[in-house]
Amino acid sequence: MLVMLWVFVSAIAVALLGMVQYRAGLSELYDHARTAETLLAEKLAQHDAHLSALGAIIRMSPEEPSASMQGLSQNILARYPRINEISTLHVDDAKIHLVTYGGKNGPLVQSAEVTDDLPKLDKIGQTTVRPAATQHAYYLFKLVAPDRLLRLRIDAEALLGVAQLPAQYSVSLALGDVVLAAHDIEGGPISMASAEQMSGNPAQPLLLEIGRGFGFGELFPIRLIVPALIAIAAVIWLAALYRDSSRQRRLQEQRVRLLEQDAKLAHVGRVNSLGEMASGIAHELSQPVAAILSQSQAARRAMNLGRSDILEQALDANVREAKRAGDILERMRAYISGAAAQMEKVPLSEALAGTLRLVEADMARRGITLNIRMPTESFVVAIDVISFQQVIHNLIRNAADAVVSQVRPRITLTAKPEGRQIVITVSDNGPGIEPVSLPRIFEPFFTTKSDGMGLGLPLAARLIEKMDGTIEARNDGGACFTIRLPVGEAA
Numbered sequence: 001m002l003v004m005l006w007v008f009v010s011a012i013a014v015a016l017l018g019m020v021q022y023r024a025g026l027s028e029l030y031d032h033a034r035t036a037e038t039l040l041a042e043k044l045a046q047h048d049a050h051l052s053a054l055g056a057i058i059r060m061s062p063e064e065p066s067a068s069m070q071g072l073s074q075n076i077l078a079r080y081p082r083i084n085e086i087s088t089l090h091v092d093d094a095k096i097h098l099v100t101y102g103g104k105n106g107p108l109v110q111s112a113e114v115t116d117d118l119p120k121l122d123k124i125g126q127t128t129v130r131p132a133a134t135q136h137a138y139y140l141f142k143l144v145a146p147d148r149l150l151r152l153r154i155d156a157e158a159l160l161g162v163a164q165l166p167a168q169y170s171v172s173l174a175l176g177d178v179v180l181a182a183h184d185i186e187g188g189p190i191s192m193a194s195a196e197q198m199s200g201n202p203a204q205p206l207l208l209e210i211g212r213g214f215g216f217g218e219l220f221p222i223r224l225i226v227p228a229l230i231a232i233a234a235v236i237w238l239a240a241l242y243r244d245s246s247r248q249r250r251l252q253e254q255r256v257r258l259l260e261q262d263a264k265l266a267h268v269g270r271v272n273s274l275g276e277m278a279s280g281i282a283h284e285l286s287q288p289v290a291a292i293l294s295q296s297q298a299a300r301r302a303m304n305l306g307r308s309d310i311l312e313q314a315l316d317a318n319v320r321e322a323k324r325a326g327d328i329l330e331r332m333r334a335y336i337s338g339a340a341a342q343m344e345k346v347p348l349s350e351a352l353a354g355t356l357r358l359v360e361a362d363m364a365r366r367g368i369t370l371n372i373r374m375p376t377e378s379f380v381v382a383i384d385v386i387s388f389q390q391v392i393h394n395l396i397r398n399a400a401d402a403v404v405s406q407v408r409p410r411i412t413l414t415a416k417p418e419g420r421q422i423v424i425t426v427s428d429n430g431p432g433i434e435p436v437s438l439p440r441i442f443e444p445f446f447t448t449k450s451d452g453m454g455l456g457l458p459l460a461a462r463l464i465e466k467m468d469g470t471i472e473a474r475n476d477g478g479a480c481f482t483i484r485l486p487v488g489e490a491a
Helices: 002-060 067-079 156-160 222-305 308-337 348-365 385-403 456-466
Strands: 083-092 095-101 108-113 127-131 137-145 148-155 169-175 178-183 191-198 206-214 344-347 369-373 379-383 410-418 421-428 470-475 479-490
Touching: 002 067, 002 083, 002 137, 002 148, 002 169, 002 191, 002 206, 002 222, 067 083, 067 095, 148 156, 156 169, 156 178, 222 308, 344 348, 348 369, 348 379, 348 385, 348 410, 379 385, 385 410, 385 421, 385 456, 385 479, 456 470
Parallel strands: 369 410
Antiparallel strands: 083 095, 083 148, 095 108, 127 137, 137 148, 169 178, 169 206, 191 206, 344 379, 379 479, 410 421, 421 479, 470 479
16 A cells, blocks of 8 residues: 555656656746847848848949949858848849849849749838748848849858757748748657747748757656655655554544534434424415515505505405414424325315415516416315415416516416316416426425525425325426316316
C-alpha cells in the first residue's frame, strides 16, 4: 500500500516538476519572440529609410544611370549584407528598362518584356512586397516617380538571424502563404511550443514564428527528480508511523461520538415528524381561513351599506368554512393516524359544485376563464366529500397560479365516464410542468414554486388513493391532472 502511494505521489511530483520546467521554457520562448520581433522591426524600418533616401536621389537626378545612386547603393550593400540588390525599373513601350546599382563594375542596364507580376502602383511613395523567384528572398518596391519603381531585394535568411537563437529553437519567416526562410530543430523533442509575431510594418507584413522544443532531460532533470523522490519516500514513511500511532486514539473518540449522535438523531426524528405534521395542517387550513377572511371583509362592507341580505350570506359562508376547517382537521388527524376515509355516496355534480363555489370569485377577480364540462347523465361516486373537494380545490388553485401570466388564462375541468370509472381532468393553458420534474411531482416536499411547501399534491395523491382512485400528471398544451374514481349507480 505504501509503495503504491509512493508511486502515485512521485508521479504527481514529477508531473508538476515537468509543468514548472515547461512554463519556464514558455517564458523564455516569449522573451526570445519579443526580442526577435523588436530586432526585425528595426531592420524593416531601415529598409524604409533606405527607400526614402534612394527615392530622393532618383528624384534629384532623374537621368539614369545615376552616379549618385551608384555611390549610395554601394554603401548600403556593403553595410547591410541582407540587401543584395538595388535597382530601378522604368516601363516604356511594353519594355522594362532595369538599372541595377551597387556593382563593382558600375550600374548594369538591362531590358526585358513587361510581365504580369510587375506590381501596379499608382501613388507616389506607395510600397509593396513580392516574394522573389529564388528561395529565401523577397522584393520591396516603391513608386518614386510617375514612371519609375525602386526595388530592393532582401535576403530573408540574413534578415532572420538564425544564428542568434539557441539550438532548441525553430524559426520561420513568411510573407503571406510563402515561407521565405525556416530553421527546424534537430533531434526529436517530446514537446513543442510556438509564438507568432507580426512585423508591425504595414509596408512589409512579415510573419515571424518562433518555436521551442522541450527534451526529456530538460523537462525532467535527474538532479531534481532523485532528491524529490527520496524526500517523498521519507515523508510517506513518517506519515504512516503517525497514522498507526493515532489510529487507536481515534477509535476511542469515535465510540464516544457515536453514542452522542444516537441520542441526537432520536431527538431530531421526533422534531422532524412534528414539523411535517404541522406543515401539513397549516397548508390545508390556509384555504378555509383565507375564505373566512374574505367573507368577513364582505360582511363588514355589507354592514356599512345596510345590506342585511349580503351580511347574512357572508355569515353563512363563514359558518360553512369554519365547519370545513374543522372537517379538514379531522381528516388530517385521520390521515396522520392512518384511519380509513369517511366514504359517502354522492352525485358527482353536487360534490364538484361545492368546490366550484369556493373558487369562482377568485377566478373572476384574477380574470381567469373556468370552463366546466360535465356529462348530461348524473353519476354517483363513493368518495370522502371533504377530501375530494380539497383535492379539486388544490388542483384549480395550482392551475390558476400557473396561468396568471398568460394572455388569455384558461382552466378546464372535465368529467366523463370511461367504463366503470369516472375520469376527472383539470387542465390549463400555462407553461406546463418541466419534464425533469414530472416523475417527482407527487413526492413530499418537492415543489416547483418559489413559495411552495411541496405538500399539496402528495396529500392529494394519498387522499385519492384512500378513495380507491388514482391521480396522475402530464403535459398536454399545459399541465393536465387526471383523477380516476370508481363510479357507482346512476342517479
